[in-house]
Amino acid sequence: MSYAVGIDIGGTKTAIGLIDSAGVVLAKTSLPTDQSVQPDEMVDRIAKAVKELITAQNMKESELLGIGVGAPGPLNTKTGHIVKPPNLPGWWDFPILKSLSRHFDLPITFENDATAAALAEKWVGAAQDAEHFVFITISTGIGAGIYTHGKLLTGATGNAGDVGHFVIDPAGGKCVCGQSGCWEYLASGTAIARQASTLLGREVSSKEAFDLAATGDVAIKELVDGVFRYIGIGCVTLINTFDPELLVIGGGVSQVGAPLFDAIRDYVSEHALNPSGRNTTIVPAALQQDAGLIGAAALVHMTY
Known part of the structure; x- marks a missing residue:
């Protein structure tokens, strides 16, 4: 050993x-x-x-x-x-x-760190049988690790996978990176907490926002549904770009479970460009902490 x-x-x-x-x-x-x-x-x-x-x-x-x-x-x-x-x-x-x-x-x-986590999922996690997959972490920010043709795709300096700064909606507000409407500005755990806090006029965590949506708060549910749609848009972009057989999603936001994964699968099944891409397997990360x-x-x- x-x-x-x-x-x-x-x-x-x-x-x-x-x-x-x-x-x-x-x-x-x-x-x-x-x-x-x-x-x-x-x-x-x-x-x-x-x-x-x-x-x-x-x-x-x-x-x-x-x-x-x-x-x-x-x-x-x-x-x-x-x-x-x-x-x-x-x-x-x-x-x-x-x-x-x-x-x-x-x-x-x-x-x-997201690239390393992708390798962990390949080694002993949810992607052990995949040769082409993207690991996405959605928590404070959004990042990804890309594994294709049997190896990590890291880029020239190790920064491949900084997908949190895809622009999803230019009208969505200014991100810390200087662009407007970045994926993580709209759909990370931080983004959910920020938007829910603005709606309710008090400090709200992303977990509380999900709980409120689940118990029928109409305004918060509309917000959460919009976030899920943004996450679906990002996933379709990754599917269209890398043609993976598998998406593995981890991070704190993934802990909301079925509502998130069902929404992503529904969006991908309608909007991925390649018919095979619409059937991309989308699973929770096996490794968390x-x-x-x-x-x-x-x-x-x-x-x-």
């Missing part, structure tokens, strides 16, 4: 796990992503947590195949930099691989 460390860096939390060659999480921990300190200091804390995790399993670093890192984009996997993620402003242009290498004499692999960890470790296990 071989082992790898997976590190999943997020805007509020960094998750760390020790994963074996069967995709089993042997041990894991997490720590707040403290943006009040310099990134190098945060990397020092991450490295310390990794070493403690390894020691607690009575292992040595030399027994590991390597370390995989998933991080939000934009990033540059060629240079090993986190470039400009909106939720990590203090980390812009930060050389994450160089910083981690101060602590470890191991191979370190680095990819966009540990997808980032397993995906980061998969970058090592599925390479070495």
